[in-house]
Amino acid sequence: MGVTGHRSIPAAVLPSVLSGMRGQLSAEGRLEALSSLAAGADQLFADIALANGVPVTAVIPGMDYEAHLGDAETRAAYRRLLGSCATRVDLPVEDTHEEAYYAAGRWIVDHSDRLVAVWDGRPARGPGGTGDVVAYARRTGVPVTVLWQPGVGRD
Structure with a gap:
């Protein structure tokens, strides 16, 4: 089961x-x-999986990923989670960060029997965002469970 989702999740x-x-x-x-x-949905999902004894596979985009994860707290959580993962998959380098993130999203979809999406239902804000990964999953026939409260927007 894979995850895709927003980095910022409203309270x-x-x-x-x-x-x-x-x-x-x-x-x-x-x-x-x-x-x-990544920050937000990805880290929450991994934390809950690990707390439930579910092994986690880290799918790492082929760029200098950790440096682009945001603040020090997010990077520390990334390192902690990465150290607890059962498996790590390092993807080939892409030309841009957006292409690398989208490649990771597609890899997750391609290797999942279902996708959990923390998604507000809106188009991706940039190439390879949550909306793009959900659209890819739907095109390829992977079932998607959207976790979001209707009518609530992102910041």
Whole structure:
């Protein structure tokens, strides 16, 4: 099961996102969580997976990824989660960060039986964003579970 989602999740949406993730990751059977460990949805998903004993595969875009993750707290969480992952997949280098992120999103979709999307339903703000990954999953027939509260927008 893979994840895609926004880096910034409004407080009004967070409780339902966390509840939805817990529900998805507590399903019966053999589970594996695929995440790029980015800020926001990716890190939350990985944390919940690990807390539920679900192994996590880190899918790392082929750029200097950690340096582009944001603030020191986000980078520290990335390193902590990466150290707890069962598997790490390093993708080939792409020409731009956006292309690298989209390649990681496609890899996650291509290796998942379903996708959890923390998504406000709007188009991606940049190439390879959440909306693009959801559209790719839908085009390729991978079921998508959207976790978001209707009517709530992002900052």
